[in-house]
Amino acid sequence: MLNLAAFEAQLTTSFLGRRLLYATTLTSTQDMARREAAEGAPEGTVVIAEEQTAGRGRLGRSWVSPPGDNLYLTLLLRPTLTGLRALTMVAPLACVQAAQDTTGVEARIKWPNDVLVNRRKLAGILIDTELMGEQPEYTLVGIGLNVNMDVESQPEVASIATSLRAEAGREVPREEALASLLNSFEALYQKAGKGQELREAWKARLETLGKRVNVRFGDIVEEGLAEDVDEEGNLLLRLPGGALRVVSAGEVTLRV
Numbered sequence: 219m220l221n222l223a224a225f226e227a228q229l230t231t232s233f234l235g236r237r238l239l240y241a242t243t244l245t246s247t248q249d250m251a252r253r254e255a256a257e258g259a260p261e262g263t264v265v266i267a268e269e270q271t272a273g274r275g276r277l278g279r280s281w282v283s284p285p286g287d288n289l290y291l292t293l294l295l296r297p298t299l300t301g302l303r304a305l306t307m308v309a310p311l312a313c314v315q316a317a318q319d320t321t322g323v324e325a326r327i328k329w330p331n332d333v334l335v336n337r338r339k340l341a342g343i344l345i346d347t348e349l350m351g352e353q354p355e356y357t358l359v360g361i362g363l364n365v366n367m368d369v370e371s372q373p374e375v376a377s378i379a380t381s382l383r384a385e386a387g388r389e390v391p392r393e394e395a396l397a398s399l400l401n402s403f404e405a406l407y408q409k410a411g412k413g414q415e416l417r418e419a420w421k422a423r424l425e426t427l428g429k430r431v432n433v434r435f436g437d438i439v440e441e442g443l444a445e446d447v448d449e450e451g452n453l454l455l456r457l458p459g460g461a462l463r464v465v466s467a468g469e470v471t472l473r474v
């Protein structure tokens with residue numbers, strides 16, 4: 219079980235995680251956070267579970283969520299449109315920073331927001347936004363961070379996942395990883411809210427740039443050169459015929 223007192227002792231945020239809803243088992247932390255949001259829960263509420271029975275990934279995939287060793291959480295935010303756009307960068311950068319601060323491990327980002335070490339997935343991010351007209355009403359940032367998972371014991375992900383423990387060669391207290399993640403997240407989110415540029419920091423960690431990639435849009439796969447990203451975090455894909463295609467995060471899977 220998570221030691222909440224130890225976690226709180228390491229939390230330096232002003233609002234993020236100050237209201238923490240901790241559950242043993244949930245279908246998905248996104249589900250509970252959505253209910254909370256609909257009932258008017260404040261920005262910064264964090265829902266965390268020891269285990270998810272129906273953990274979700276991007277594009278309808280599932281997220282393997284065994285109990286005990288990892289972190290499965292959803293952050294409830296009520297961002298401005300600018301803040302919302304920045305979340306694609308804030309979330310993976312916060313994971314990268316937490317990995318660095320807790321273990322010294324240098325993670326990279328696969329566009330738009332997979333967090334990898336040596337091409338294996340350390341963390342996944344799922345961003346769901348409820349709009350009211352053009353404006354975001356609330357945003358749920360789901361983060362699955364592999365902390366102490368024995369990757370070999372999870373056949374579904376053994377060949378594609380890693381954990382902080384696997385990379386650092388020692389157990390990492392989850393309380394420390396969680397506090398570090400939220401501390402970094404809030405700092406980055408506040409910077410973005412003040413209009414400070416995160417794109418350079420994100421780009422510097424993006425391992426996708428300069429590579430030939432396959433982008434899958436539904437049933438269609440396009441091959442191209444991942445040339446750059448624009449201010450909104452869209453991927454600029456140079457197609458074989460020379461045209462530039464702007465690819466937004468929601469719709470694609472990427473093979474590097």
Ligand code: BTN
Pocket residue numbers: 245246247248270272273274275276277279281289290291292332341342343344360361362363
């Ligand atoms: C992905 O890489 O496809 C995104 C994975 C996101 C997983 C997290 S775990 C906490 C939150 N609850 C979920 O059901 N999914 C996200």
